[in-house]
Amino acid sequence: MPFILIKNNLKLMLRSKWILVLMTILPVITIVLLSNAFKDMMDTAYKIEPFEVGYHLSAGSAYIDMIPQLKTICKDNNVIFQEYKNEDATALLKRETVAVFVEITDDSYVIYQSDDKKTEAAVTESILATFFYQANDAMVGMAYQAQNGLVELPSTSSVKVNHEVLATDPVPSSTDYYGIIYIIYFAWCGMISLSAVITSERKSAISKRMRISHMSKFSYYIGKLIPCAIATFLESCIAWIISVVLLDIHWGKIWACIGIMILISLAASAFGMVLFQLFKNAAVSIVAGFIIIWIAGLWGGSFQTYIYANIPQRIVNISPLYYINRTVVEFSTKGYSDYAGRCILYLVSIIVICGIAGILMMDREMGESA
């Protein structure tokens, strides 16, 4: 392992002031700008505040004894279930006194909704459907037992249904979402650190000196990859800490996130090495790299949230950033993510594929030597 080469290349990368600013300050500015710009969009798209459902129960309804249970279940789902005996449903909806209105008869119910409260109506319908399905089932069972003399017909108040809370993915705040996404996005831009070394080498005859030395092509490759990954990780961590302290961004599963950031830093560096050797020009390589990362970010939820993407899911699935973004955001909101495996698989694949390509291309770069 060429430790001295790694150490000195790392110094070159960390001494480049404009790269430091780009990697540590720009992410924080971007997070502030985007989290504020998309705050309203995130809230209207994903957040459902507690809402009120009005109901009217027909006289003599069999469900009258079950209403307290239904109210409790509604309360668990952030829904206020309020009786309106003599009010007109349409008027209540128009006045926005209630978000949804339910007319419960003896053996059925009707949901009234307005066009702008479809989500609330869907939530109400889901709660009521589950509740009445279980309630009816229980009543039929008791009636059957009573008919067969097994038990006396009990009152409807003894019917019990499961208290279920609707399973929904918790939604991050816009600050948390963009606070996480842009630390990841800028970590991918970490390949720019390579330019500090490669530009310095190409500006002078350093590559000649490298080629005449004992150093192998693999050491030459590792001597750039490892410091770039370390620089990217350190700079991303600085941006990460600044954003958490200043903007109160909530990350979940911190050690898992650190592991993912290390893999991102390695993948971004390996990817950068391929580009720098492919184009042989620092400016062209950086522009090409940023374009590719921008497209991957566009598909993967960096510019609009992955939850609410307008891009077809098949295209979204192509972007590695989608899996990484989703995993780390879900660590924050749920504490776990079903996407973590695919996220790690994608990152390791990028490191391996770009690593092999980078070393093979290093052969091409040094092909002139005898």
Add this chain to the structure above:
Amino acid sequence: MGEIVLELEGLTKKYENKAVVDHISLKIEEGEIFGLLGPNGAGKSTTMNMVCSLVKPTAGKVELFGYDAKTDMKKVKSKIGYIPQELAIHGNLKAWENVELFTSLYGIKGDELKKAVTEALEFVGLEDKRNGFVKNFSGGMKRRLNIACAIGHKPKLLIFDEPTVGIDPQSRNFILEKIKAANKEGATVIYTSHYMEEIEAICTRIAIMDNGKIVAIGTKEELVEMVTSDKNSNMTLEEVFLTLTGKKLRDYAEGGM
């Protein structure tokens, strides 16, 4: 006769069928300061690049310390110190960091590396500037550091490719003195330049190159004898050079105007 350090046999390099180095053959012995003199475009740097395996020869053979450079270059790399015409140092590193970096490429580590760095910097007179950033150095200091980076691993053969281009007379004089000092300490030196007075001042043997060919080779006295039969002649190397290579401007000659 000392050990043959470098032997070239019919060494040729062609670019698009144009020979920039054309069937060069020569031998350099241990302890020599061998000057390779020629006008711009004569093929001096290409020859040195082929010696260092930085450029593939089209034909011919390079032997270093008895090893074929084509097959056994790895065995002799640590014996060569190459000072390229261009500066090969990182501006954003300190002087000692540059020397440490390039010396470590030859597998030198730990205390031995620290000692080598200090000695190399002392040799070129930059020990007191070891913590200075190279980007703040003058041209002469950068040239001296360029040399320090090539001598840290104590090579037996030092190849200088026009090391004094664009520097002040004091720095030039310092570098020439140090080349002589390195030779006295046992290093064989190959020195390419188009500055006659430098070659004349330090070289024990000289080859004059023109249009990719060696047109004359020998000591200064032998070269003088080649162009005049007057044994009492006090011709300078420049006069010998112009006699052998002609007075035509190179760009006119090559451009065909």
